[in-house]
Amino acid sequence: MKKILIPMIEVGGGHKMIALAVKDAIDQLYPGQYQVDVIDFAREAGAIRDDKAMKDLWDFALAHPKLTTNVNLLIDKLNHLTRSNLVTKVLFQNFIRKGAQYILAYKPDIVFSTHFFCTSVALFAREKYHFQYKVISYMADPFTGHNMWVNPNVDTIVAATQEAEQYLISQGQPRDRIKVMSFPLNLKFFAKVNKSREEILNGLGLDPAKKTVLVSAGGQGIGDTEKYVRLLYEKGYPLNIIAVCAKNEALFKELSKLACKGSPTGIAVLGFVDNMHELLEASDFGITKAGPSTIFEHLVKKVPPIITHNAGLQEKGNLEFCIRNRVGWYVTGEEEFLELVDRIMNTPVLEEYQANIQRNAFVQSLPQAPFELARFVVSELATRRKMRRSRKPVTLRKLVLGTRIGIRHRMLKYRKTRFRVNNQT
Structure with missing residues (x-):
């Protein structure tokens, strides 16, 4: 085999x-x-x-x-x-x-x-x-x-x-x-989820009648997650928050403390999970970083992401893709973030972005x-590896070798000329 x-x-x-x-x-x-x-x-x-x-x-x-x-x-x-x-x-x-x-x-x-x-x-x-x-x-x-x-x-x-x-x-x-x-x-993001939205949210202690936002920051859970969850929770938005902390234990502890306070906002604080496909199935929009897997997982589930940060230049293209195709948003501060959430809660912008995701050609290519x-x-x-040899090193080697041989010949010739003894009297 x-x-x-x-x-x-x-x-x-x-x-x-x-x-x-x-x-x-x-x-x-x-x-x-x-x-x-x-x-x-x-x-x-x-x-x-x-x-x-x-x-x-x-x-x-x-x-x-x-x-x-x-x-x-x-x-x-x-x-x-x-x-x-x-x-x-x-x-x-x-x-x-x-x-x-x-x-x-x-x-x-x-x-x-x-x-x-x-x-x-x-x-x-x-x-x-x-x-x-x-x-x-x-x-x-x-x-x-x-x-x-x-x-x-x-x-x-x-x-x-x-x-x-x-x-x-x-x-x-x-x-x-x-x-x-x-x-x-992962293939599970394209498979049919056996649980209904109501079953998933009820299992988390959340109200299925509310809009739901999934908050995550990739596998390490490093970023501005706490700040944006705290803003939503303390202002009492009528929605559910599913906060995935991944491997960030400090974040999990902080958000768990926050969840003990009273608020009209429902919240479920989770650590590392292996059912993101189910959580996305139950969500209306997301808050996340610009990691490619995370962004595309949101999009195949028709969950427009609010992107709060990107890890370096290599993730900037994912952010720009979302903005250019109007399938996600980018916010740079708290005021801009709250204005966007107000639009999502009170205008048809969420439905517009979900429709854009459904029509996007790149998103349509992802299942295959x-x-x-x-x-x-x-x-x-089934095919043999092609043996590629660069001509540049060979050419350089020939050039160096030829130059060295030429110099050697000239040195020998010069030496014979210099020390030749004239026997004629």
Whole structure:
């Protein structure tokens, strides 16, 4: 049985969600035909120090979005110096060593990576052990990314949109190694939910007669969530709040204290959940960050998101997509936020945005995306990897070698001329 390795780094939820979506689609289309393993690569390989460093960096980026945006701009300007292959060699040698050992033991037939550092380690291991597996990288940022996604050594990098493809090309990715395929989400977001809206809300102790807002901040729960939940709750809006705190225990405690106070606003405070598809089914609009998986999960459920922040430049494209297509909103402060909530509660704007979501071509492409990617990965298993050799190093080597030989000849000739003894008298 051929083995498909899908490595990722569980920073937030986006990289993991893409990986699981493709695995589930392969398992559903080709039951029992392939061994498909999704791994949190650095942790699974035993590179614990590097795993912690990568995850701590991501948490820091979430907490400091303005600084992260400036770092993204610097990364793009430095170009070749900040591509993942070089960055991984400089910062994560332990991951390279232990990741290569993991791959040597696993012996994959193909690698489908959803994180740029995993892609680099898979390429280093292939070169070190002379494996012939293909490496496919999926760019988890669907519109604008950063330079660490660029990797000319991959067999294919898959981008979700034409905008992402043009970004990669502008940063130096060879055009013939880019393929555009839509963004994969977990299959449960497209499946029929067995519970009714009323059952879901009653189970949370909320009133089904009220409009419901789902508040989340991605897998880490880092952001301005508390501020906006507190505003709604203390002002007593006649709606329900489902507040998902994810892994943020401090946020869970703060909002649980808030929920003990009286308010006309209903509230259910949750930690990490695995039923976002059900919570979205029961919601009318959302409040969230601009992470791609989170945004598209909202949209496939026809739940327009209010975006309060984005983690760096790579998430800005998701925000701009929502604004440009009038399927979501972006607010920059409390006053703007409250004005928007008043519009949602008192005008038909919510229904207008829900209709826009239903008509949007990109949103319509999302249900088939996991299956199309699954078919592509399996089709790549059936063909041999093309051995690409760059002519530039060969040409440079010939030039340097030729120059050195020429200099050597001239030196010998000059030496013979200089020290030749004239025997004539």
